[in-house]
Every structure is written in structure tokens, then in C-alpha cells.
Amino acid sequence: xxxxxxxxxxxxxxxxxxxxxxxxxxxxxxxxxxxxxxxxxxxxxxxxxxxxxxxxxxxxxxxxxxxxxxxxxxxxxxxxxxxxxxxxxxxxxxxxxxxxxxxxxxxxxxxxxxxxxxxxxxxxxxxxxxxxxxxxxxxxxxxxxxxxxxxxxxxxxxxxxxxxxxxxxxxxxxxxxxxxxxxxxxxxxxxxxxxxxxxxxxxxxxxxxxxxxxxxxxxxxxxxxxxxxxxxxxxxxxxxxxxxxxxxxxxxxxxxxxxxxxxxxxxxxxxxxxxxxxxxxxxxxxxxxxxxxxxxxxxxxxxxxxxxxxxxxxxxxxxxxxxxxxxxxxxxxxxxxxxxxxxxxxx
Numbered sequence: 001x002x003x004x005x006x007x008x009x010x011x012x013x014x015x016x017x018x019x020x021x022x023x024x025x026x027x028x029x030x031x032x033x034x035x036x037x038x039x040x041x042x043x044x045x046x047x048x049x050x051x052x053x054x055x056x057x058x059x060x061x062x063x064x065x066x067x068x069x070x071x072x073x074x075x076x077x078x079x080x081x082x083x084x085x086x087x088x089x090x091x092x093x094x095x096x097x098x099x100x101x102x103x104x105x106x107x108x109x110x111x112x113x114x115x116x117x118x119x120x121x122x123x124x125x126x127x128x129x130x131x132x133x134x135x136x137x138x139x140x141x142x143x144x145x146x147x148x149x150x151x152x153x154x155x156x157x158x159x160x161x162x163x164x165x166x167x168x169x170x171x172x173x174x175x176x177x178x179x180x181x182x183x184x185x186x187x188x189x190x191x192x193x194x195x196x197x198x199x200x201x202x203x204x205x206x207x208x209x210x211x212x213x214x215x216x217x218x219x220x221x222x223x224x225x226x227x228x229x230x231x232x233x234x235x236x237x238x239x240x241x242x243x244x245x246x247x248x249x250x251x252x253x254x255x256x257x258x259x260x261x262x263x264x265x266x267x268x269x270x271x272x273x274x275x276x277x278x279x280x281x282x283x284x285x286x287x288x289x290x291x292x293x294x295x296x297x298x299x300x301x302x303x304x305x306x307x308x309x310x311x312x313x314x315x316x317x318x319x320x321x322x323x324x325x326x327x328x329x330x331x332x333x334x335x336x337x338x339x340x341x342x343x344x345x346x347x
Contacts, residue, residue, distance in 0.1 A: 029053045030093040033078055034202050035100050038067045040110040040269050041324060043202050053092040057083045060096050067100060076108060077101045082195045097199050112328035113194060119332050120190035123339045126237040130193035130331050131186030135229035135323050137221045139214040180229055194328035219322040220277035228278030229323035235334055236315035245313030252338035253293050253302050259337050260291040266329045268322035275322045
């Protein structure tokens with residue numbers, strides 16, 4: 001079972017494990033393929049050995065996985081999309097994030113990267129920057145918040161900020177909820193936002209395996225008077241970053257107002273049902289039924305940071321996406337609504 005696997009992995013003798021990992025691997029390179037499962041939320045991976053070290057993503061051959069399409073189990077191609085250094089097996093080994101395709105070469109149902117990339121190509125002259133704040137909750141293998149007392153409740157919610165330097169430079173925050181943390185990824189331009197966030201999610205789950213804990217992206221893992229977990233998105237275009245960019249920020253916010261319901265449907269993988277448990281209009285969350293922009297207001301749907309309002313340029317933050325959102329779907333919706341014009345935005 002998954003629980004037994006996590007417990008067993010966390011109890012392994014790490015010194016013995018390192019001894020085997022440090023054995024010379026000669027001229028070979030281990031390439032770990034990572035992809036989104038057909039359910040659209042889980043991540044899968046497997047590793048192949050190559051007799052050369054790939055220099056670019058074009059050097060990585062396609063592979064395949066067993067997937068579900070149109071009710072049938074079938075082999076589905078894995079098309080390499082972006083490549084990263086491997087922080088677990090170390091250089092020269094690689095991590096490769098892949099798109100899942102049907103045998104017809106069309107994107108699988110869970111593959112939102114394909115359509116997102118097409119939109120990002122149309123707006124590339126705007127140089128759209130995105131940053132996403134991934135909140136998550138640490139659980140023990142029993143599903144109980146990690147470190148919580150077995151009976152009763154912990155001390156009142158608090159906040160702690162810790163800067164961490166690891167494979168990717170991130171800001172790591174301890175938030176208000178039950179063992180809820182966040183890391184911030186970005187700024188990334190265009191399609192890179194989804195690529196990087198999905199890969200960092202993989203790193204998160206992989207690290208948790210070594211420590212025998214579970215990271216859940218459930219937007220409301222514990223019922224009661226506890227904050228949920230979101231994945232706020234910060235958005236900026238070259239126009240918004242220029243002098244007087246606040247005008248373009250305000251225009252984008254008005255476009256978002258008109259499409260509030262549409263965005264709620266794509267801000268979690270269950271069409272808004274997950275966010276109903278989180279966006280309840282109290283604590284630091286807006287109501288799922290209302291659209292509310294505000295300056296320096298963390299209880300609003302859309303926040304304009306105080307410094308942006310003062311400088312009259314910069315970025316805005318959409319606080320509605322849930323922790324388990326698909327970043328490709330979120331950035332694609334944001335680009336369609338705020339950055340395409342006329343007929344193009346409706347396609």
C-alpha cells in the first residue's frame with residue numbers, strides 16, 4: 001500500500017542508500033520521465049538509461065505509458081516537453097517533464113499543456129510573467145496533520161516565513177492552517193509557469209517519500225475553523241510593468257469580473273466543487289459567489305499590492321485558484337481573458 005511504502009522508504013538506512021547511489025555509472029545517463037496521470041491530478045514517473053547525456057530536450061526520445069482514453073486502457077506516447085537537472089541522482093542525470101498524447105497524436109484528456117502553449121504563443125509579444133504560490137498540507141501516513149496532537153487541537157494558527165535555498169530557489173512559508181506551508185515559483189514566462197510548477201510538485205512528493213510524510217494539495221484537508229490551501233497566481237505583462245501600467249491592470253481586472261464564474265470552473269480540477277469548501281468569505285478568503293478586487297486586501301478575489309498601487313505599475317494577484325489546480329488551465333484562462341483581444345479571446 002502507499003502508506004506501507006512511505007513508512008518503509010522513510011526507515012531505509014540513508015547511508016547504505018547513498019553508497020549505492022555513489023557507485024560510478026560510467027558514460028551512461030539516467031533520464032526520469034515525469035507526466036500527469038490520466039486522472040489529471042496525480043504524477044507518474046519512470047527512468048530509462050541512455051548511453052549519452054542529452055544536451056537539449058530534442059535529444060530525449062519519446063516513450064510510452066499505459067493510460068485511459070475513451071474508456072479503454074492503451075499505450076499512450078510520452079512526448080518530452082522540458083528538461084531539468086536531477087537533484088536526487090545528480091549530474092549528469094536528468095528529469096524530463098512530458099506531455100501525454102493519444103495514439104492519434106492529439107493531446108490526452110488530462111493534457112492541458114498543449115492548448116495552453118498555443119495561447120502562450122499568440123501572446124508572446126506581451127511577455128506574460130506568472131508566479132504561483134503553491135500551498136500544501138503535510139500529513140502523517142495515517143492522514144492526520146503531521147505533528148498535531150492525537151487528541152485535541154494545536155495552538156492557534158500562526159505564521160512563519162523561512163527562506164530556503166535548494167535545487168530551485170523558493171520562499172517557503174508556514175501558513176495559518178494545520179501544517180500548511182507554501183512555496184512560490186516564478187516569475188516564469190508563458191508556458192514555463194506550468195512546466196516548473198508541475199515539476200516542483202513532483203520534487204515535493206519525492207522528498208516527502210524520504211521522510212515518511214504526505215503532502216496533500218486538497219484545498220480544505222481539515223474541516224472546521226482552519227484555513228484552506230490555495231495556489232494564488234501573480235500576473236504581469238510588459239504593458240503592466242511599464243510606466244502607467246496600472247491602467248492595463250485595471251482593464252484586466254474588469255475582464256476577470258465579467259468571467260468570474262468561468263474562472264471558478266477552471267480554478268480546481270472538479271469544476272469549482274473543491275473551492276466551495278475553501279472560498280467561504282471569511283478568514284483570508286473571498287466568497288466563491290462574489291468578485292471583489294482590492295488594494296492590499298488579502299480577503300479580496302483580486303489583490304493589487306500596496307507598492308503596485310503606489311508605483312502605478314507592476315502586477316496583480318488572483319487569490320481564487322485552489323491548491324490542486326492545474327497551472328496550465330489557470331494560466332491559459334488568465335491569458336485568454338486578459339491578454340487576447342476581440343475574436344481571438346473567444347476561440
